[in-house]
Amino acid sequence: MSAPSSAIQSTLIENRVFEPSAATVAAARVGGMAAYETLCAEADKDPEGFWSRLARENLSWHKPFTKTLDESNAPFYKWFDDGELNASYNCLDRHMGTPVENKTAIIFEADGGEVTQVTYKELLGKVSQFANALKAKGVKKGDRVVIYMPMTIEGVVAMQACARIGATHSVVFGGFSAKALQERIQDAGAVAVITANYQLRGGKELPLKAIVDEGIALGGCECVKDVIVFQRTPTACNMVAGRDSLMHEVMAGQSTDCPAEMVGAEHPLFVLYTSGSTGKPKGVQHSTGGYLLWAKLTMDWTFDLKPNDIFWCTADIGWITGHSYVAYGPLAAGATQIVFEGVPTFPNAGRFWQMIERHKCTIFYTAPTAIRSLIKAAEGDEKVHPARSDLSSLRLLGSVGEPINPEAWMWYYKHVGGERCPIVDTFWQTETGGHMITPLPGATPLVPGSCTLPLPGIAAAIVDEAGHDMPNGSGGILVVKRPWPSMIRTIWGDPERFKKSYFPEELKGFYLAGDGAVRSADRGYFRITGRIDDVLNVSGHRMGTMEIESALVAKTDLVAEAAVVGRPDDLTGEAIVAFVVLKRPRPTGEEAKAIAKILRDWVGKEIGPIAKPKDIRFGDNLPKTRSGKIMRRLLRGIAKGEAITQDTSTLENPAILDQLSENN
Numbered sequence: 001m002s003a004p005s006s007a008i009q010s011t012l013i014e015n016r017v018f019e020p021s022a023a024t025v026a027a028a029r030v031g032g033m034a035a036y037e038t039l040c041a042e043a044d045k046d047p048e049g050f051w052s053r054l055a056r057e058n059l060s061w062h063k064p065f066t067k068t069l070d071e072s073n074a075p076f077y078k079w080f081d082d083g084e085l086n087a088s089y090n091c092l093d094r095h096m097g098t099p100v101e102n103k104t105a106i107i108f109e110a111d112g113g114e115v116t117q118v119t120y121k122e123l124l125g126k127v128s129q130f131a132n133a134l135k136a137k138g139v140k141k142g143d144r145v146v147i148y149m150p151m152t153i154e155g156v157v158a159m160q161a162c163a164r165i166g167a168t169h170s171v172v173f174g175g176f177s178a179k180a181l182q183e184r185i186q187d188a189g190a191v192a193v194i195t196a197n198y199q200l201r202g203g204k205e206l207p208l209k210a211i212v213d214e215g216i217a218l219g220g221c222e223c224v225k226d227v228i229v230f231q232r233t234p235t236a237c238n239m240v241a242g243r244d245s246l247m248h249e250v251m252a253g254q255s256t257d258c259p260a261e262m263v264g265a266e267h268p269l270f271v272l273y274t275s276g277s278t279g280k281p282k283g284v285q286h287s288t289g290g291y292l293l294w295a296k297l298t299m300d301w302t303f304d305l306k307p308n309d310i311f312w313c314t315a316d317i318g319w320i321t322g323h324s325y326v327a328y329g330p331l332a333a334g335a336t337q338i339v340f341e342g343v344p345t346f347p348n349a350g351r352f353w354q355m356i357e358r359h360k361c362t363i364f365y366t367a368p369t370a371i372r373s374l375i376k377a378a379e380g381d382e383k384v385h386p387a388r389s390d391l392s393s394l395r396l397l398g399s400v401g402e403p404i405n406p407e408a409w410m411w412y413y414k415h416v417g418g419e420r421c422p423i424v425d426t427f428w429q430t431e432t433g434g435h436m437i438t439p440l441p442g443a444t445p446l447v448p449g450s451c452t453l454p455l456p457g458i459a460a461a462i463v464d465e466a467g468h469d470m471p472n473g474s475g476g477i478l479v480v481k482r483p484w485p486s487m488i489r490t491i492w493g494d495p496e497r498f499k500k501s502y503f504p505e506e507l508k509g510f511y512l513a514g515d516g517a518v519r520s521a522d523r524g525y526f527r528i529t530g531r532i533d534d535v536l537n538v539s540g541h542r543m544g545t546m547e548i549e550s551a552l553v554a555k556t557d558l559v560a561e562a563a564v565v566g567r568p569d570d571l572t573g574e575a576i577v578a579f580v581v582l583k584r585p586r587p588t589g590e591e592a593k594a595i596a597k598i599l600r601d602w603v604g605k606e607i608g609p610i611a612k613p614k615d616i617r618f619g620d621n622l623p624k625t626r627s628g629k630i631m632r633r634l635l636r637g638i639a640k641g642e643a644i645t646q647d648t649s650t651l652e653n654p655a656i657l658d659q660l661s662e663n664n
């Protein structure tokens, strides 16, 4: 395997093409490139007509919309604005009285291997009971509810129950720290937090409720009136009288009937925090109508969903992928899906393959980081190789979250997909709500390492800094030239930042994705070359360099200054490297190691373990330009171990470059 940088090299000369088989084309919803092009032409000719047709066909509307797109206050676009619907109704009630009613909605496999299943009808009952319980607590339409839960049926129930009563949920990934949770609770002004006593990962019981208590105790969370605790394990947890209650107790006695609260199509279904270029995470606000349309439609288009599919998206509900392709898309599409609580390496690194065999999974959707780590495990131990499991049920594979290097793509194709399953490399973002650039399995010829072509109606393009189109073959800035239904609506509480971050003036009103990309000269296929801002992608997790820097300098007794950059990593895509100036003389040897550990643990507490720098280097100061700006490009080079070719004559103390090159 090679690092992404060399993977990029190898995609430049990538000439392997995998055409869909005639049988796949014949059976596909969008069968063949001509069918794809017909949809694109329909969308180009009359975008509003296209989207309104799809919105009517794919969603149940309580009140039909009369206007498709309102651009009067761009970039605050409104879609299907006067229509009314409910997301939970569309995921559950809509299937009642159809063959989906008694179909399995979720096959849940716990960390320890126990399997629980619920049908659509049973899930509707649970969601309704919990929705009634939330109402009984006084939670109402428009309120925000923070969900800090493990991957469980109850996690999905919590999200759906919020949607059912029109409360806007904000799911916080269970790996985030008390501080990160507190900031999100505060920013969202949440009235309730839904959590679990513990989560189980790799055989270990890890606290969640205790972190909620710690987060709230940090202050400024007076908005929280209720904390509802799902008892995942028998172990007791601290309960605050008058504020905390147990999920099963509040549900007991509640009716399994709870009519869904109809909301306007633009009603915020959820706010999901993600990292940006500046310190504070952004609350990405999504709508109900446009978002749900896209979640449902991409299940059909990208995954070419069939009634008998067993769909498995391995993403956590704490990320956008777990929203669109666990909590909403599969349910809106009436699919049977697998929800997995644990980690891919427990009890051994063959877990994913064994689960595919056990549940006869047909569509498997995961992240390149997981694939790369499982390749490594399989190469080291034949017992956890996918060849040891019967993977013949699979018909389609997917990849998401970061560029997939062609070597990993080929391994996935060969050893998991048996050279028969297409791979959909789906490029998208928290802000886009669903897939943007991706192959369609029954249409698009595949090229390893390329996310190929935009979905119909998605006006993706590559431009220069002034918004001019770049010719195929030359790289540039990835933009989307026209609005689409599932796009971010605003940043919660900060519309100015929304405009500035995503619709900068120089780009003529185009949506700025924040990624660089290049289109191939022959096919016009897109290849994402990585972020162009100060955002890192570590194991498919998005991290802001400034966020980590702020965390480091918040360790005021030790740290004077810090700069954080990414460097390519074979396994995690990118790794975090921090350059730190201490308030004491520069440490070396064992002392440096000990301080690096203190700082790593500190960042783990400030943000979460995923933000811990892999490398911490100490210097007497940081390399800066005459105007005092940190020379990040130089630091990126040093982090990669590259020889310094830049002019460093302006540096006050060039000797620090040697210091900063030393590993701890």
Ligand code: PRX
Pocket (backbone or CB within 6 Å): 274, 320, 321, 399, 400, 401, 402, 403, 404, 425, 426, 427, 428, 429, 430, 431, 451, 513, 514, 515, 528, 530, 531, 537, 540, 541, 542
């Ligand atoms: O850099 C791109 C990368 O992940 C970023 C979005 O991260 P997030 O909002 O956390 O959403 C991840 C799940 C959709 C993008 O700006 N990215 C995502 N998918 C791909 C990708 N890079 C290359 N290829 C992909 N398929």
